[in-house]
Amino acid sequence: MKAKQQSYNAHPIGSCQKLFIVGWMLALFFSSCSNNASHLSPIDTTGYVWYGWNHYQLKETDSAERYGYYLITNTAYYWGPKGKLSPISNGMNCQNCHLEAGIIPWGNNFSAVAATYPKFRERSGALESIEKRVNDCIERSLNGKAVDSASKEMKAIVAYLKWVGKEVPRGRKPKGSGIMDIPFLERAADATKGKKVFINNCQRCHGSNGEDQLNTEGYGYTYPPVWGGNSFNTGAGLYRVSKLAGYIKNNMPVNEASYLDPLLTDEEAWDVAAFIASQPRPVKKLTTDWPRLSAKPFDHPFGPYTDSFSEQQHKYGPFLPIVAAGGKRRI
Numbered sequence: 001m002k003a004k005q006q007s008y009n010a011h012p013i014g015s016c017q018k019l020f021i022v023g024w025m026l027a028l029f030f031s032s033c034s035n036n037a038s039h040l041s042p043i044d045t046t047g048y049v050w051y052g053w054n055h056y057q058l059k060e061t062d063s064a065e066r067y068g069y070y071l072i073t074n075t076a077y078y079w080g081p082k083g084k085l086s087p088i089s090n091g092m093n094c095q096n097c098h099l100e101a102g103i104i105p106w107g108n109n110f111s112a113v114a115a116t117y118p119k120f121r122e123r124s125g126a127l128e129s130i131e132k133r134v135n136d137c138i139e140r141s142l143n144g145k146a147v148d149s150a151s152k153e154m155k156a157i158v159a160y161l162k163w164v165g166k167e168v169p170r171g172r173k174p175k176g177s178g179i180m181d182i183p184f185l186e187r188a189a190d191a192t193k194g195k196k197v198f199i200n201n202c203q204r205c206h207g208s209n210g211e212d213q214l215n216t217e218g219y220g221y222t223y224p225p226v227w228g229g230n231s232f233n234t235g236a237g238l239y240r241v242s243k244l245a246g247y248i249k250n251n252m253p254v255n256e257a258s259y260l261d262p263l264l265t266d267e268e269a270w271d272v273a274a275f276i277a278s279q280p281r282p283v284k285k286l287t288t289d290w291p292r293l294s295a296k297p298f299d300h301p302f303g304p305y306t307d308s309f310s311e312q313q314h315k316y317g318p319f320l321p322i323v324a325a326g327g328k329r330r331i
Contacts, residue, residue: 006115045255050111050174052103054162068160071153072101076220078153079144083219085132085153089144090231096224097238099139099251102164105176106250112173114165130158140236143282161175177248182266189318194275197268201253202226210279223254227279235284236299241297241316243274274316277301298322310319315331 055069070076072094075155078084095101102110102135117130124132131149134157147154168174198210206212211228212221231263238244249269250259257263264272290296294306301315307326314322 018277025103025259039213047176049105049176050055050109050168051105051176052100052109052111054103054191055219056099058098058163062163064156064159065163067153068156068158068163070265071157072160074220075142077217079138079142079147080219088143088147089138090229091220092142092224092230092232093220094137094142097137097232097247099254102161104251106178106180106246108179109177110161110164110167111168111177114162115168115172122295123289130161134158134161138254140284141232141238143231143233143284151185153164153292171222179243180250181242182246182249182269184317184319184323185267185270186318186320188313189205189245189270189274190274191268191271191278191316194273194278195269195271197264198275199271201264210276226243226276227281229282233284234280235286235289239274239281240297240299240301241270242319243276245269248273270317271319277315294326 032151048176058066058069075089075093075095076083076091079089081087082088097108098110099107102108113130113133120126121128121133124136128136129149131154132192134154135146139146166322198206199208205223205245206226209228211225211230212223215219215222221230232238238247243300245266247265247270249257249262249264251257253263262269286302290300293304296305299314299317300318301311303311303314305314307322309322309325313319
């Protein structure tokens, strides 16, 4: 079974990638020996964890895949407020949410996209194509306008997504895909405590007002704005506190933390996620989302619901009573 799992991504590992993996293993070893390690939640790191193809492995002849990679890593250049193609988005890049163009374990990666789409999604109540899912991200996380599904750009993005996940068997979701679910707190996530976490760990990159600063070229951001008019809107997946907390826990501060060596505790991740989600941002009309109310996730922050819990509790928790009462699962 292990050999079969490793075939998900059987490409040769370069020297840089070997050093990166060895570094992660050493980080895991030393963190497990640390006297302070007890405050970190245990993470199952046994067995194979999916790690994506490096873009340097794209062939020169893979012009569509390469263009898709550029669109994902430098979206603002093409579609930002000063976009070369058209000004249809907020100036963020796709890889601000899908780290390193969607190849990092539990970095909201693209590993399972090609293997699981088209698929039925409860949020829309419909069978969705990859193109539909990409446009969802553009309209929600980039607070933008949908791209023509038949356009050269959409075809390039789809080609890249298929290239990233080409070794994943149909219908499978490899370990490390998406965002890790971190343990629930027994209390509600606390935005006041989260503000302190943000000041100590996030402010140096995202700024005191969370809106960051434009890059030197003036068309995108050095670090993505986490709230304000140019951040993701209320329809984005990361607006859900559980998703944002899992993403933060295993990836932030960027270039400092990983799932093997997180810097924040579970409580800190939940609290800072609550703080970020409590800040102002663009509002998206969600009247057509979740047509089957009973399918709403436990932390969807907008009613109506089929249970008696408030919007406040659905947004910040505590979530254990909601899950216990309704049998709701993480999705």
